Amino acid sequence: MLHLPEELMLSIATYLDLSAIFSLRKTCKILSHITYERTLWIGLLRHTQSRLPFPHISPDLNNISSKELEHILVYVARIEGSWLCPKGSAIVVKKAEDPREGTDTVVLSLEFILDRYLLLVKGNGLILLWDLFDDLTEPSLSLYATHRLDQLRWISCVSSVDASETTLYLALTNEQVHVAYILHIPLHQPKPPEGAFIRASFTLVTQLHLSSPKIVGAIDPESNSVLLTQSTVVDVMDWTNSRCVSISMQFDDIDEMWNRTAALRLCGPYIICFRLRSIELYPFPDGNQRIGALPILVHRFDNLTFRDLSVSAVQPVRKCQASSTTFTLSVLACDLFAGLFHYAITVTIAPVPAVSVSLIGRYPIVDNLIPYCALGPLGQRGIWIERNRNTTRRKIVAFSTPRDAVMSTNNNDSDPGENPLQISDASGKPPSFNKRSVMSVDSYDLREDIMTCALSESRGIIAFSTRSGAIKII
DSSP states (O other): OTTSOHHHHHHHHTTOOHHHHHHHHTTOHHHHHHTTOHHHHHHHHHHHHTTSOOOOOOSOGGGSOHHHHHHHHHHHHHHHHHTTSOOOOOEEEEOOOOGGGTOOOOEEEEEEETTTEEEEEETTSEEEEEEOOSSOOSOOOEEEEEEEOSOSOEEEEEEEEOTTSOEEEEEEEETTTOEEEEEEEEOSOOOOOTTOOOOOOOEEEEEEEOSSOOEEEEEETTTTEEEEEETTEEEEEETTTOOEEEEEOOOSSGGGGGOOEEEEEEETTEEEEEESSEEEEEEOOOSSOOBOSSOSEEEEOTTOOEEEEEEOOOEEEOOSSTTOEEEEEEEEEEETTTEEEEEEEEEEEESSOEEEEEEEEEEOOSSEEEEEEEEOTTSSEEEEEEEETTSSEEEEEEEEOOHHHHTOOOOOOOOTTSOGGGOOOTTSSOOOOEEEEEEEEEOSSSTTOEEEEEEETTTTEEEEEETTSOEEEO
């Protein structure tokens, strides 16, 4: 092999994985030199990005040295190898609150932003934002911003970053005064000077007055739109002029009254409405007009009623045909009796609108309860909280799913709602999760009971809140 041209040896090395490249580096000087070639690491990076969750890096690879590329790939491989391993002691980010002070411990939102920032929003109007830093080291959070809203009894919150990923937007609704607040904050600000702690501040963009208390479902900084839900109506409001268009969802029978809206996502020209028994797609309103009651696309889960669900980010699919427009996303949903389900969803906009739902994972519930679950933005990694009905022990269970399963774009609608207990994969077996319990917590007085959780998918970091108001990461 050493007599081959260097270009040919480099071409052969591109078929190796990370561990094989490091083994090749130890053989001799000639092959060791090959392993330092920049084109080798760029090719391995592209291949890894197509398979595993990847941290945010500069799209211009010319600004990243070969050694930095190697460091990033080693980091990604380490996270992949340790994701399903038991975790050590949790790091306390925010201490528990004194119950004698009567502080509101309701958590409206606990989520990672861009896999770097940890956002906490509480029902009493407290907003905290921590920074994990961008050096791919062990978790080391610093407080980035803090804010306190002037009202109490906030009931819902959603967040989104703009297209440039430099500004974070928040939308919150209040039950007491019937308002919705839109706030924003700049991201990636430099570290403060010595003696200062806060690097940026939240700014109130606008305050929207509502006719009644509503739940905020989504916010889109590009169209200046916020989506609000109440009972059978979704309101699409432009926060620059308060113009509102309502999407009414009519029910065929009284039983549909239980099919409330649990989550909303924007997908091209559509609004995806995730309800407890169905997925419905409505056209995004264009102008001040009222949308018809019937959705364009509907998928129903006839024998399932989901109690909790988590939705990944919407991702466009690259197609060979210029006329084809397709998006994919996934949802992790829990039925109290049937178990936990992981679905891959494909939305085709052109040439013919269609929605396809495929079951890619199922975990039956026997004697346990799953009060909360969370899915990463790519849908490849997720977690859920599990507890036995007869004990005070809580478990954090992590799982992973291959990229090709999450990004499935076949048009075979598996219709898992018709008989979820008989859905099977190509081998005839029900698809199961690649899962493992990574941490257990005992809560004898329920103050350490885990209430919500979130994960940084590319960094393998899990955050959770307790009933006592503490925020911890592992």
